[in-house]
Amino acid sequence: MCGIVGLFLKDKALEPQLGALLTDMLITMTDRGPDSAGIAIYGAEDTSASKLTVQAEDPDTAFDGLADKMAAALGGPVTLTRNDTHAVLRVPAGKAEEARTALREVAPDVRAMSFGDTLEIYKEVGLPKDVAARFDIAKMSGTHGIGHTRMATESAVTTLGAHPFNTGLDQCLVHNGSLSNHNSLRRKLQREGIHIETKNDTEVGAAYLTWKMQNGATLGEALEASLEDLDGFFNFVVGTKDGFGVVRDPIACKPAVMAETDQYVAFGSEYRALVNLPGIETARVWEPEPATVYFWTHDQAPTPSKKAA
């Protein structure tokens, strides 16, 4: 099972409610997977700083002095804002990737959840309502976000096995399904020098997209290529700094519903997840086609591109 949700706002007036809307959607999906939950939020851009969201098992100790150590490593000001087991490190603009690399040296016990300019990822073991409450997700504002509640099938129930997965600068992925060729693909990607931390199948899917994009593919091209190279079942919802995308495998046995109004585009594993969105009664509601990449950005009209199954 697993439940996934996504919300991409067109109407700026809804931005203060993004966290609350996404939290409600995700809690509705709890019975699709109660192991662990996570939410990725794209907040307001601060042109003076980039962000690294981190997590630690023992945050009291691990976050103590971390900003200073990172500042020394990066040669510029770094601030740390703690939120339960997570913290957002604000690093000099454009240094998010450098910061992620530096973190492994400076504080190997602290895990990077996400890096980018606007993306923050929060995830932990537990029910969606508890995970959302401990980070106070409902108070967060933003332009778009995605969420996931997990029923583990392929690997252990841990923070690092929870979704969303960070796939690149300001990019993340949630997955409903199971990949069957993740072991061979993990070995291949590791030979290519891609860092993969766990035995989780989705992390391999995320790493695959990262690898494709490092080799020049756009996110859309990487998603299309995933239809060839990933074996198994998947509904992916992806977030980028400016957009939101959806792709289903050609078999499409995992459920998916989308809704669009003048105010938003929303994704849910089931229609139930969407019923509290404003104006849902008159929204255009449809099931995304198999093997088709859908993408919305704030700049462009939706561009579904059909890929032969």
Place this chain on the structure above:
Amino acid sequence: MMQTYDLQANGLRELNAALHAQANDTNQTSWEIVNPRGSHAVAVGLDAPIEVSVKGSTGYYTAGMNKQATVHVHGSAGPGVAENMMSGTVVVEGDASQYAGATGHGGLLVIKGNASSRCGISMKGINIVVHGNVGHMSAFMAQSGNLVVCGDAGDALGDSIYEARLFVRGSVKSLGADCIEKEMRPEHIEILRDLLDRAGCDAKPEEFKRYGSARQLYNFKIDNAY
């Protein structure tokens, strides 16, 4: 007299228990369900000649295992609507998700929008009329009954079909293993005319093509040969 039931306020178990309690000679023949909000298993397992009208969209397995009842969804239905229906009628005003009418033994399922993948999978005598399109692998391993598609059919229509009549007005993206186009004889036009009429569809039977089993793939005794 119309019974109105608020699903959000009063819950699913009570609803289905109340509907199951209706006997053949009930005088509570007309039910309206409000606030379905995508709930699963709405009006499943009914076995009385009652009319149930659902005001909104539903989740998994709406009207599954239906006998005798008429269930009308004024919205879209999630996966497995009218799964294993035995008799009666289920009408979906909007779209239906995967495996609509799966394994159905009898009755009529009408989908006024589109049905997605695996519509009529393993159908065993049910009649399904889809006003729009159906997705891939529809009528997979179909055994008996009629699937009528007024729009287009997706990939692998009728894959590994035993017996069943598949009528498609629009295009078929591809036929599955052992499924072939067949001659449209006068008796097929009559069957189709009756089904279209009962499904409230004004398409003309002559506009459809018929598909069915080439009978090269299975070796059972053909009791249902069409």
